[in-house]
Amino acid sequence: xxxxxxxxxxxxxxxxxLPLLIAEGTLLLLVLIALPIYAVWTAQxxxxxxxxxxxxxxxxxxxxxxxxxVGSFVIFLVFGGAALPNGTRFTEIxxxxxxxxxxxxxxxxxxxxxxxxxx
Numbered sequence: 001x002x003x004x005x006x007x008x009x010x011x012x013x014x015x016x017x018l019p020l021l022i023a024e025g026t027l028l029l030l031v032l033i034a035l036p037i038y039a040v041w042t043a044q045x046x047x048x049x050x051x052x053x054x055x056x057x058x059x060x061x062x063x064x065x066x067x068x069x070v071g072s073f074v075i076f077l078v079f080g081g082a083a084l085p086n087g088t089r090f091t092e093i094x095x096x097x098x099x100x101x102x103x104x105x106x107x108x109x110x111x112x113x114x115x116x117x118x119x
Contacts, residue, residue: 076097
């Protein structure tokens with residue numbers, strides 16, 4: 001069994017992946033911890049905000065998911081090329097992630113103007 005993670009036959013070095021992992025960890029920290037704290041703090045300061053799931057203002061969970069997926073896509077575009085060796089099908093991975101990020105963005109902006117209140 002090899003000690004290094006491999007993608008195909010080309011070894012992936014941990015030093016190349018470290019910036020990708022740090023950026024992704026920072027994004028998750030901000031979106032999943034700092035954003036809910038800020039949302040609750042602003043909701044408590046205004047009396048007309050209705051708190052929904054997870055005791056967050058309406059739409060906060062949807063925005064956290066959208067920020068996480070799209071932010072992860074952008075981080076992968078910035079750091080993924082340097083982190084992955086040439087033989088790892090980087091362009092196919094980017095094409096798949098573009099479809100996922102496009103679907104998330106379309107759902108996020110498309111559901112905002114639907115006119116349904118969910119009451």
